[in-house]
Amino acid sequence: MKIVTWNINSIRLRIVLLEQLLMTHNPDIVLLQETKVINDLFPADALHEIGYRHLYYQGQKSYNGVAIISKLPIDASFSIKLYNDDKRHVAVKIGDLEIHNFYIPAGGDIPDINENPKFRHKLEYVQLIQEWFKANRNQESKIILAGDLNIAPLEHDVWSSKQLSKVVSHTGVERAALINLQNSLGLIDSARYFIPAHEKFYTWWSYRNIDWQKSNRGRRLDHIWVSKNLQSRLIAIEAVVDARNWQLPSDHVPYIVQITDETISV
DNA sequence: ATGGTTGGCCTCCAA
Numbered sequence: 001m002k003i004v005t006w007n008i009n010s011i012r013l014r015i016v017l018l019e020q021l022l023m024t025h026n027p028d029i030v031l032l033q034e035t036k037v038i039n040d041l042f043p044a045d046a047l048h049e050i051g052y053r054h055l056y057y058q059g060q061k062s063y064n065g066v067a068i069i070s071k072l073p074i075d076a077s078f079s080i081k082l083y084n085d086d087k088r089h090v091a092v093k094i095g096d097l098e099i100h101n102f103y104i105p106a107g108g109d110i111p112d113i114n115e116n117p118k119f120r121h122k123l124e125y126v127q128l129i130q131e132w133f134k135a136n137r138n139q140e141s142k143i144i145l146a147g148d149l150n151i152a153p154l155e156h157d158v159w160s161s162k163q164l165s166k167v168v169s170h171t172g173v174e175r176a177a178l179i180n181l182q183n184s185l186g187l188i189d190s191a192r193y194f195i196p197a198h199e200k201f202y203t204w205w206s207y208r209n210i211d212w213q214k215s216n217r218g219r220r221l222d223h224i225w226v227s228k229n230l231q232s233r234l235i236a237i238e239a240v241v242d243a244r245n246w247q248l249p250s251d252h253v254p255y256i257v258q259i260t261d262e263t264i265s266v
Numbered sequence: 267a268t269g270g271t272t273g274g275c276c277t278c279c280a281a
Binding site: 210 | 269270272273274275280281
């Protein structure tokens with residue numbers, strides 16, 4: 001079973017790229033962020049036509065918006081409201097899995113909660129995620145927590161940890177908050193389960209580079225975490241880096257994790 | 267140290 005997360009940065013503008021991703025990689029479940037469209041205008045028909053019949057999405061005008069697109073039946077769905085009314089979370093139950101799709105606030109430019117309310121929002125949002133899981137889920141839950149978490153937690157999740165130490169997405173307080181969230185909920189970082197900590201690994205390259213490939217100033221902002229009881233089911237991961245070269249690309253690339261189906265797990 | 271680009275929309279905000 002393949003699960004992919006992708007910050008698509010407007011689903012209406014990039015519906016053809018989404019179809020291309022689905023055709024070429026054939027994921028079972030797709031988690032999208034920044035759909036930037038209200039539910040009434042979500043391109044559900046186009047997805048139905050290519051075999052993704054089970055959809056759950058929460059959108060808003062212009063900003064945010066998250067969606068889950070599935071070939072497999074969705075048994076239940078819900079959205080958690082944290083901090084404000086932004087559409088930043090959807091979750092579904094599919095088979096024995098509970099899959100959470102988050103779009104954590106980017107946090108603005110100034111890494112100071114007193115000067116920058118967006119940075120405060122970001123850090124509080126991470127804290128509220130932690131509190132929700134602590135209150136509502138336990139070690140037996142089979143959880144996948146994924147999405148655009150907007151934080152690159154480890155040294156080699158960015159092109160230069162030193163040069164980005166005061167840049168929002170890689171500040172010490174954000175890195176600590178994200179690592180604490182992951183550890184306190186007992187979740188495995190699928191990417192670093194397969195890729196050693198000393199190897200660079202990115203899922204995002206800014207639009208503000210003339211040649212993203214040449215400068216290669218990437219960050220790993222997109223994550224798929226799985227609960228410990230799913231660790232033995234991890235098969236492989238992949239960042240679809242060539243998506244950054246597609247026509248009219250998102251600044252994020254799709255990140256895929258492959259796990260065994262429950263029926264063939266040991 | 268600075269500025270660079272993109273998407274959605276109401277002339278600028280968020281990323």
